[in-house]
Amino acid sequence: MSVKLGPNRYGKAETRLVRVVRDGPVHHIQDLNVSTSLSGDMEAVHLTGDNAAVLPTDSQKNTVYAFATQHGVGQIEEFALLLARHFVESQPTIHHARVEIDEYAWNRGGPHSFVRDGGEVRTCVVHHDRDGRTTVVSGLKDLVLLNTTGSEFHGYIVDPYTTLRPATDRILATAVAAQWRHARDTDAYGKSYEQVRSCLLEAFADTHSLSLQQTLYAMGERALTTCGEICEVRLAMPNKHHFLVDLSPFGLDNDNEVYYAADRPYGLIEGGVLREDAPDAGFAWE
Structure with a gap:
């Protein structure tokens, strides 16, 4: 009997990101849950344990935090697109990136005070591959x-x-x-x-x-x-x-x-x- 590797992906699930923008005495907050998942030339890591093609999930987490600092967040779809394109375009072994974001709303209680909204959660999922x-x-x-x-x-x-x-x-x-x-x-x-x-x-x-x-x-x-x-x-x-x-x-x-x-x-x-x-x-x- 012969076997082969099937579809696979890996990533960092549920990176919690809270970004505070201080506009003088008035602050603004965004509360996100970001999950990244990558796929591509991953045969070697599965078959022989060779990690040369693998971008560590810890690096994916750090990219989320760094990009939030460097680029801001804005609309969650825009932030997910930014991350997905970065992973595919910066790493030759990564052919497909999936980024999922949940956003939790907060209601303002004062200039720098907030109350967690008990309503629905906004979501997005972005896919991007090497073929554009x-x-x-x-x-x-x-x-x-x-x-x-x-x-x-x-x-x-x-x-x-x-x-x-x-x-x-x-x-x-x-x-x-x-x-x-x-x-x-x-x-x-x-x-x-x-x-x-x-x-x-x-x-x-x-x-x-x-x-x-x-x-x-x-x-x-x-x-x-x-x-x-x-x-x-x-x-x-x-x-x-x-x-x-x-x-x-x-x-x-x-x-x-x-x-x-x-x-x-x-x-x-x-x-x-x-x-x-x-x-x-x-x-x-x-």
Whole structure:
């Protein structure tokens, strides 16, 4: 039997970076989690332990800190592009770089005082290779949404193990993880982020939902038809079930008022929406 090396990559995961910009008495803060991953001529290190082609993960971490000092951070997509291009263009053995960044928001409490925002996390993933192909994917995660009505679920398959009752009025709640691929370069990632986020929120609120799948598609469709610079949206939406509590044993009515919020198990709905003429991404998004 013969074996061979398969696809591989390595890097430094979750480098924590907090950058403070002091503008006189008023300070500004950016809080990032940066993960780098590189691939290329890595056969020797796997087969014989020869490290000549390997840029240490510690060097990748230090590059993140050095570039934050030398170039600033700005929009996370721009910072990820800067890092990815540097790794590929500075090291002949590195053919592909993947940089993923999560950004945690802070709300201002004073000129130099901040309160951690409990809302969603902004994300991006950038791929760049030696052939000059680049993919920029922006996104968010942990965006918790809930509609108290306007959601139904019925007409589904009923088999011997089905106990779920049809619902014509239910709570619909989820924690959205969304990613959207840019069809072209832009210098307005922040504006694009706010626009897509607004589309997701508006479509979730506006859609009378017969299924979470329908809502997912409506959210992706709204983003694509509104934001011309993106060409594909992928969403993962857990169904955060809310079950009406049976209060009849206590002689009480429960007219869609008191619910039990279950954390697990949960339905997980995932899907993508893309333009028919969307260019090939060139890379897997992961």
